[in-house]
Amino acid sequence: MEAPPVTAMPVTGGSIHMMEYLLQGSVLDQALESLLHRLRGLCDNMEPESFVDHEMVFLLKGQQGSPFILRARHSLDRPAVPWHLRYLGQPEVGDKSRHALVRNCVDVSASHSLHDFLLEMGFRMDHEFVAKGHIFRKGALKVVVFKLFRILLPGNTENTEPLSLSYLVELSVLAPAGQDTVSDDMRNFAEQLKPLVHLDKIDPKRLM
Amino acid sequence: MQQREEKQLEASIDALINRVAHLKNSLHSFIFKLENEYDRLTWPSVLDNFALLSGQLSTINKLMRSEKTPAFRNQVIIPLLLSPDRDEELAKLTEQRVPVFSHEIVPDHLRTKPDPEVEEQEKQLSTEAARIGPDVAQKQIQTLNKLCSNLLEKLNNPREDREAESSAMRQNKPTFNPADTNALVAAVVCGKGLSNHRPQGPGGTVLPGGGPMLSGGPNLQQVTMQRSTNQQAAMGGQGPPQQPGKMPSSIKTNIKSASMHPYQR
Numbered sequence: 001m002e003a004p005p006v007t008a009m010p011v012t013g014g015s016i017h018m019m020e021y022l023l024q025g026s027v028l029d030q031a032l033e034s035l036l037h038r039l040r041g042l043c044d045n046m047e048p049e050s051f052v053d054h055e056m057v058f059l060l061k062g063q064q065g066s067p068f069i070l071r072a073r074h075s076l077d078r079p080a081v082p083w084h085l086r087y088l089g090q091p092e093v094g095d096k097s098r099h100a101l102v103r104n105c106v107d108v109s110a111s112h113s114l115h116d117f118l119l120e121m122g123f124r125m126d127h128e129f130v131a132k133g134h135i136f137r138k139g140a141l142k143v144v145v146f147k148l149f150r151i152l153l154p155g156n157t158e159n160t161e162p163l164s165l166s167y168l169v170e171l172s173v174l175a176p177a178g179q180d181t182v183s184d185d186m187r188n189f190a191e192q193l194k195p196l197v198h199l200d201k202i203d204p205k206r207l208m
Numbered sequence: 209m210q211q212r213e214e215k216q217l218e219a220s221i222d223a224l225i226n227r228v229a230h231l232k233n234s235l236h237s238f239i240f241k242l243e244n245e246y247d248r249l250t251w252p253s254v255l256d257n258f259a260l261l262s263g264q265l266s267t268i269n270k271l272m273r274s275e276k277t278p279a280f281r282n283q284v285i286i287p288l289l290l291s292p293d294r295d296e297e298l299a300k301l302t303e304q305r306v307p308v309f310s311h312e313i314v315p316d317h318l319r320t321k322p323d324p325e326v327e328e329q330e331k332q333l334s335t336e337a338a339r340i341g342p343d344v345a346q347k348q349i350q351t352l353n354k355l356c357s358n359l360l361e362k363l364n365n366p367r368e369d370r371e372a373e374s375s376a377m378r379q380n381k382p383t384f385n386p387a388d389t390n391a392l393v394a395a396v397v398c399g400k401g402l403s404n405h406r407p408q409g410p411g412g413t414v415l416p417g418g419g420p421m422l423s424g425g426p427n428l429q430q431v432t433m434q435r436s437t438n439q440q441a442a443m444g445g446q447g448p449p450q451q452p453g454k455m456p457s458s459i460k461t462n463i464k465s466a467s468m469h470p471y472q473r
Binding site for chain 1 (some may be wrong): 247
């Protein structure tokens with residue numbers, strides 16, 4: 001079950017359809033400090049923000065083959081902040097020369113009863129993880145460096161263990177569909193992080 | 209003679225006021241920029257501001273050092289009248305920064321010697337310098353000059369062999385692991401390595417309870433051993449095609465029997 005393509009959605013006013021442009025890479029724990037220093041220099045001058053988020057991925061199995069996936073995220077260190085629900089479409093198979101992974105993205109905020117609501121709707125929680133890291137911004141570019149923690153007992157976010165010895169680095173931009181200059185800006189930014197991190201578009205289908 | 213000196217003094221003071229006004233303006237705009245646009249400020253523009261300030265300071269220095277300037281040290285300023293009342297003209301002259309010519313502002317504005325702390329530090333430094341003797345001082349100066357010139361040379365001349373040696377250093381310490389990248393992305397996208405909810409493949413043993421299984425244990429072991437030999441045979445291309453299909457069903461029936469009749473075996 002896939003969201004209908006962008007052109008078929010009725011224009012009822014409100015949100016423009018946003019696409020998420022994404023580049024991903026990773027950095028080993030030892031090199032994290034140098035990466036953070038470099039990002040602090042390159043990105044906008046703000047207080048470095050750190051976050052601890054708990055994300056749950058819900059699946060709804062329809063009659064068709066591929067299930068509908070929704071991602072619900074909430075902050076563990078700022079409990080008053082509303083939950084965040086996100087839908088990510090399949091990556092657009094288009095221009096091979098485009099430098100970033102492009103996929104349809106719908107983001108909404110939700111109340112704290114999101115988990116129960118989704119379960120009542122028939123979604124089933126597929127997996128969950130805790131992400132702890134830092135977020136940087138440069139204009140419209142967002143760089144997130146975080147470590148994934150596996151949750152050992154379902155529902156217990158205290159008892160976690162790191163998934164690997166690396167931090168995942170994601171460079172993303174939310175832009176309306178059709179703006180291809182965005183991926184050029186992203187590639188230029190990614191060049192500046194080499195050789196610490198190689199940010200690349202990683203096709204999720206290749207990893208299945 | 210006195211008139212000429214007076215004229216010189218006036219001219220040099222005017223020039224000094226001019227330069228200081230320039231400096232004040234650039235400081236003012238820099239502070240404004242730092243306070244209001246700090247989140248959009250880039251390092252090169254901050255450096256530009258500092259360069260401007262340093263240039264203006266050096267012009268002031270040059271002005272003071274020039275021959276046309278009489279020694280200000282010989283002039284003495286004595287406040288003749290101090291009053292706690294607000295002086296409008298003074299306030300206008302100083303852009304509201306000094307509204308009152310009183311006892312509080314005089315020590316700051318008419319100061320001729322440095323702060324007591326600064327004076328202390330300067331005295332310490334000069335006794336230190338006198339203590340080490342001229343030869344040692346000369347050698348230290350030379351080392352400092354050599355270090356600075358080395359550094360400047362390295363910074364100013366990008367050399368190809370420098371690239372080679374830095375890339376060699378980098379190869380010894382990789383900062384990222386592509387396998388980790390793939391593992392992390394797979395975890396974020398499809399939950400690989402994260403979930404305990406998804407049933408594992410046919411090799412997994414998702415058995416309900418331990419007790420009932422003990423009785424079914426030897427059976428299962430037998431079944432799995434047979435299955436593995438079957439698989440080997442199948443891989444060789446010679447195993448009977450029915451048996452791999454039969455094995456899963458026998459496993460299932462074992463489980464069923466064990467779990468439904470725990471006491472009968």
